[in-house]
Each structure stands twice: as structure tokens, then as C-alpha cells.
Amino acid sequence: MTTRDLKTSEVLRDGTDEVVLPVRVPFAALLPWLSRHRGKTVVIKFGGNAMVDEELKASFAEDIAFLHHAGLRPVVVHGGGPQINAALDRYGIVTEFRAGLRVTTPEVMDIVRGVLVGQVQRELVGLLNRHGPLAIGMTGEDARTITATRHRPEIDGEPVDIGRVGEITDIDTGAVEALLLDGRIPVFSSIACSADDHHVYNVNADTVAATLAVALKAETLMVLTDVEGLYEDWPKSDEVISELRAKELESLLPGLSSGMVPKMEGCLRAVRNGVGSARVIDGRVHHSVLLSISTYEGVGTTVVPD
Numbered sequence: 001m002t003t004r005d006l007k008t009s010e011v012l013r014d015g016t017d018e019v020v021l022p023v024r025v026p027f028a029a030l031l032p033w034l035s036r037h038r039g040k041t042v043v044i045k046f047g048g049n050a051m052v053d054e055e056l057k058a059s060f061a062e063d064i065a066f067l068h069h070a071g072l073r074p075v076v077v078h079g080g081g082p083q084i085n086a087a088l089d090r091y092g093i094v095t096e097f098r099a100g101l102r103v104t105t106p107e108v109m110d111i112v113r114g115v116l117v118g119q120v121q122r123e124l125v126g127l128l129n130r131h132g133p134l135a136i137g138m139t140g141e142d143a144r145t146i147t148a149t150r151h152r153p154e155i156d157g158e159p160v161d162i163g164r165v166g167e168i169t170d171i172d173t174g175a176v177e178a179l180l181l182d183g184r185i186p187v188f189s190s191i192a193c194s195a196d197d198h199h200v201y202n203v204n205a206d207t208v209a210a211t212l213a214v215a216l217k218a219e220t221l222m223v224l225t226d227v228e229g230l231y232e233d234w235p236k237s238d239e240v241i242s243e244l245r246a247k248e249l250e251s252l253l254p255g256l257s258s259g260m261v262p263k264m265e266g267c268l269r270a271v272r273n274g275v276g277s278a279r280v281i282d283g284r285v286h287h288s289v290l291l292s293i294s295t296y297e298g299v300g301t302t303v304v305p306d
Contacts, residue, residue, distance in 0.1 A: 030293060033293050034070050034071070034072070034293075037072055037219050038071035039071060039072070039073070040072060040073065040219035040220075041073040041074075041075060041180065041213075041217065041218040041219060042067060042072050042073065042074050042075070042218060042219060042221075042222065043074075043075045043076075043213040043218045043220070043221050043222070044064065044074060044077070044209075044221075044224070045077045045078070045205055045206055045208075045221075045222065045224060045263075045266075046076055046077065046078040046124065046224055047078065047079050047205060047206075047223070047225060048224050048225045049283055049284045050224050050284070050288075051078065051079075051080065051082065051083070051120070052082050052083075053284075055286065056283065056284070056286060057123070057124070057127060059287045060127075060224075060288075061128050061130070061131070062287070063288075064128060064185060064289070065128060065132070065134060065185075067289070068134060068183075068185055069131075073180045074185055075176065075180070075186050075188070075216065075218075076124065076128075076185065076187045076188065077205055077208050077209040077212060078116075078120055078187070078188070078189065078190070078205060079116070079120075079190050079204070079205030079206075080112075080115050080116045080119070080120040080189075083115050084111065084112055084115050087114075087119075088108065088111060091111065093108065093111070095108055098153070098155065098160055099153035099154070099155055099160065101151075101153060102162075102165070102202075103162045103163050103165075104164040105163050106163075106164065108163070108164075109163070112164075112191075112202050113191060113200060113202075116139075116189040116190065116202075117137070117139060117189050117191070120189070121187055121189045122137065124187055125137045125187050134183075134184060134185045135184065135185045135186075135187050136179055136187065137187050137189070138175070138176070138179075138186050138187065138188050138189070139188065139189045139191040139192075140188070140190075140191050140192035140203070140208070141192070141200060142175060143172065143174065143175035144172055144193060144197075145173070145175055145176060146168060146170075146171050146193070146208065146211070147168070147170040147171070147192060147193060147194070147195050148166030148167055148168050148192035148193070148194065149167055149169050149194065149201075150164070150165070150166065150167070150199075151165045151166055151201075164199065164200065165201060165202055165203075166192045166201025166202060167203075168192060168203060168207065168211050169195070170195075171211055171212070171215045173212070173216055176212070176216065177216070188212065190202065190203050190204065190205035190207075190208040191203065204262050206223060206262040206263045206265075206266040207262060207265075209266060210265075210266030210267070210270045210278075211269075213270045213275045213278075214269065214273040214274060214275060217274055217275075218270075218275050218276075219275070219276045219277075220276055220277050220278070221266070221270045221275050221278040221279070222278075222281060222289060222292065223263050223266065223267065223278070223279065223280045223281070224281055224282075224289075225259075225260075225263060225280055225281070225282070225283055226282075226283065227260075227282065228282045228299070229241065229242075229281070229282065229299070229300040229301035230244070230249075230252070230256075230260065230301040240300075240301060241301050242301065242302065243301070243302045244303060245303075245305070246268055246271050246272055246303065246304070246305055246306045249264060249267065249268050249303055252264075253265065263280055264303075266278070267279075267280065267303040268303065270303075271303050271305045272305065277302055277303065277304050278302070279292055279302045279303070280301045280303075281299050281300030282299045282300055288300075
């Protein structure tokens, strides 16, 4: 059994539970990683095409359920850019972007909050709970898990007001730890509260995932995106860097595209603050989480400490 592949219909047993492996991978490659990480926390940022493609959503949920049943402690963080854009279009609201961030008025924040918590989170929780009573939806507002202040980016050297966009100032993982101890999978919408609870803020989901990974002392941070990984010399080459150290990543950051910057900054922050490794993986690939774990497909870029 250790040298052949496991198929969808085959079952991995640990003496008490039985776990269906949802994708064909070499068992010999997967088992050492699962054994090493059993009991450890893994934070996964769910985003990109995986959020809008029905089959990719289902395969992602299968992967997370498998990790849970195999003895790991997954925590999922999600954003919802495409769904938010669609909702704003339906309401006829045009939003402006400044410094690469959506200007978030109170009206826009109400829609963002409703989409993230009432639509994206509920759907993901439902998909996970097809595999058992596992997932519970959360936001940073719950038990004041994530506190933020208004983020004021600089344009031409001057700070600008872009509304209810938040910058994390504090994190309290007590409620998350309680859920993990109870055998649940927390599913986080990237919303935070102000210190006085008078405002809520939309926070970049990559930043939330990295901050949670550090606070929870996670073994691994995984970030799903719409590219194969970090390219060696984009756009001149499409060769993906399979692994790099924190110092190497830091030197590459100034030349990265705006979409990759928060993801790679989050990976860098994570591995420099105690997280064992951080991976950017291709969410367009079915079962990319398990394929990344098994390492035989090379579906992303791994960042490790110096």
C-alpha cells in the first residue's frame, strides 16, 4: 500500500476513522507529510478561480476535509473579489480604486460584508459540511478575534483616505483555538472590527491568512491563486520557482506584480515569524492542496525561513 497510488474509491484507515482520499496521488509521497504534520495547524487562503468554479470549489472542500480527517487542524480564510464586483454591479455602484485598493464607503462596506459572510462563507461552510459536521463560519468581529484600524495608503508621499479598508492591529485566537480543540474547521471572512466596535473594516484576505498563521503558530500557510506560482523572470520566462528562502523573496518583492505582492508579503511575514513554510499554489488545478502536499506535481512555490 505504501508504493502504489490511492484512487478516489480507496480508503486510508488509521484504526478508528476511515478517510477517502479524493485524488490519485502517490501514497508514499503523501504519508510522510501527513505524519509529520499530524496535530499541527495549517492555514489555507481560499481565492482565485477556485472561488468561482463549481468543480474547483468542491475539490477544495474535499481536500480540506481530508486534511482534517487525517489529523491536521485546517483553518480557512477567504476573500470574495469576483462576488463583490458582481453584487456592486447589480446595485449599480461604481467603485474607485486607489493605491490598488477599493475605496470602501459605508454603503460599499455593507455590500462587502453581506457578500463575504452571507454568500461566500455560507457556501464554503456548506461544501465542507457535506463531509461531516466540521465547518463553522467566523469573521474578525466574532469574539473580537481581529481588530483593525483604518488603513491610509500613501500616494505621492501623502496618506489618502480610502474608507473602510482595514489594517490589522491586534488578534485574539482564543475562539479559534476553542473551535480547533472541538474538532471544527474555522472558515474566516476577511472582516475586522475597530477597537471600539463602532466600525467594521474589509481587510486583505492574504494579510488575514498570514496574520492568523503567525498567531496560531501554524506549521504551514497555503495561498491559492490563479497562477502556477512565483515565476523566475516574468514576463520573459514562465519557469516557476519551486522553493526560495525568505531573503531571496525579500529581494524579489519590488519587482513583483501588484496582485502577487500581498500574497508574497504574507508568505514572507509568516516564515519570519515562526511559521514553518508558506506555499503559493495554483488554485486552478483540481485538488491543488493535496497535490502541493505530496510535492510530486510541483503546483506552486514554497517559501522557507532563512
